[in-house]
Amino acid sequence: MKHSLQNIILEIHNKEDKMSSQNKRLIDETYDMTLYLQDLLFSVKKLVINDGFNNDSEEINFFRIIKPQILGKLIYYNKVYRIETSCPVSNGKMYVSYFTTQLANLKREYIEHICNSDFYRYYRSGRTDRDHIYFKRGNINYHDGLNSIVFEIDPDFSTFYDYKIARIIANELLYSYLLTKINPDEDPDMILQKSESAKDVFWTDSKNALIELVYALHASGVISHGKIGIRKISLMFQILFRIPLGDLHHSFHRMKTRAGSRTAFLDQLKISLEEYMDKDL
Incomplete structure (x- = not known):
């Protein structure tokens, strides 16, 4: 074909x-x-x-x-x-x-x-x-x-x-x-209204990158011993960074089937951290 x-x-x-x-x-x-x-x-x-x-x-x-x-x-x-x-x-x-x-x-x-x-x-x-x-x-x-x-x-x-x-x-x-x-707590407008006190903190990469990070934290169980749901983790980031992430599951489904690396953002995080570490050597 x-x-x-x-x-x-x-x-x-x-x-x-x-x-x-x-x-x-x-x-x-x-x-x-x-x-x-x-x-x-x-x-x-x-x-x-x-x-x-x-x-x-x-x-x-x-x-x-x-x-x-x-x-x-x-x-x-x-x-x-x-x-x-x-x-x-x-x-x-x-x-x-x-x-x-x-x-x-x-x-x-x-x-x-x-x-x-x-x-x-x-x-x-x-x-x-x-x-x-x-x-x-x-x-x-x-x-x-x-x-x-x-x-x-x-x-x-x-x-x-x-x-x-x-x-x-x-x-x-x-x-x-x-x-x-x-779920009104996940409404984008409500999220932005709640985050007025953190106007100087904002996400500068893509929404997909943040969703990749959210799912990685959820999958690894490093927040609240893994007993917190994906939506609550997502909501925390949305409030912190003043960014509505929309349909998480849909975005994650696209990540699983995308061409190339399925963890492109996490791969880049690792590279950036290693380069930062090398500066002190």
């Missing part, structure tokens, strides 16, 4: 970073990302149908990793756009109630259609022994009692299970987004 895994995922990440830097309204950003991902999915579909795959490994890789990344984020951005444009108010009890209901709906869908399936456990465990069945076209087993969406998919561009992974990815992103919406 003409598009490699890294190129496609990197292209999506670059587009997301560009959108974030433009400080658009969330409604405008999600609408633009929905159109962009829809066009990308269409162009990739043409490549798959016209050029095919060089071998089974390439086909499995595409339907397990590449396509779910595109489709999962397409589902996510489209859903966020629908939620935001249907929101009745901009704050208050009705606002919190609206997003709490959306979160309850998401959890119910997760329980009914995702978490109890054999495939979900297979995917979450990181197994690959059945990839040749799940991620090669033409292997759909209707005896399994599959969701009716299987009758609507294009068999030349889906194995059905790539769609299921896309839903898992979308649901994870939506979960983080909705939690942020119903």
Whole structure:
């Protein structure tokens, strides 16, 4: 295929970073990302149908990793756009109630259609022994009692299970987004208001760099013996540096799949510290 895994995922990440830097309204950003991902999915579909795959490994890789990344984020951005444009108010009890209901709906869908399936456990465990069945076209087993969406998919561009992974990815992103919406302590405006006394302390690197640091501290368990959640650690940094970090989980998901080093900021920290140490030698 003409598009490699890294190129496609990197292209999506670059587009997301560009959108974030433009400080658009969330409604405008999600609408633009929905159109962009829809066009990308269409162009990739043409490549798959016209050029095919060089071998089974390439086909499995595409339907397990590449396509779910595109489709999962397409589902996510489209859903966020629908939620935001249907929101009745901009704050208050009705606002919190609206997003709490959306979160309850998401959890119910997760329980009914995702978490109890054999495939979900297979995917979450990181197994690959059945990839040749799940991620090669033409292997759909209707005896399994599959969701009716299987009758609507294009068999030349889906194995059905790539769609299921896309839903898992979308649901994870939506979960983080909705939690942020119903937790007033994580509202960017509230964070900036609380940090008036620290105007001279501010973060001068990218938001992704700070998120990388936050996750590293959380993963190492060095704050409160590891008993403090990622969101509380994030909130402390947001208040200290007067910077809203937005959807942490979404940003972390992009970090895990980005090209090159997944810990670019931490790598640079190590280099900077060693160079600083060498100055005294």
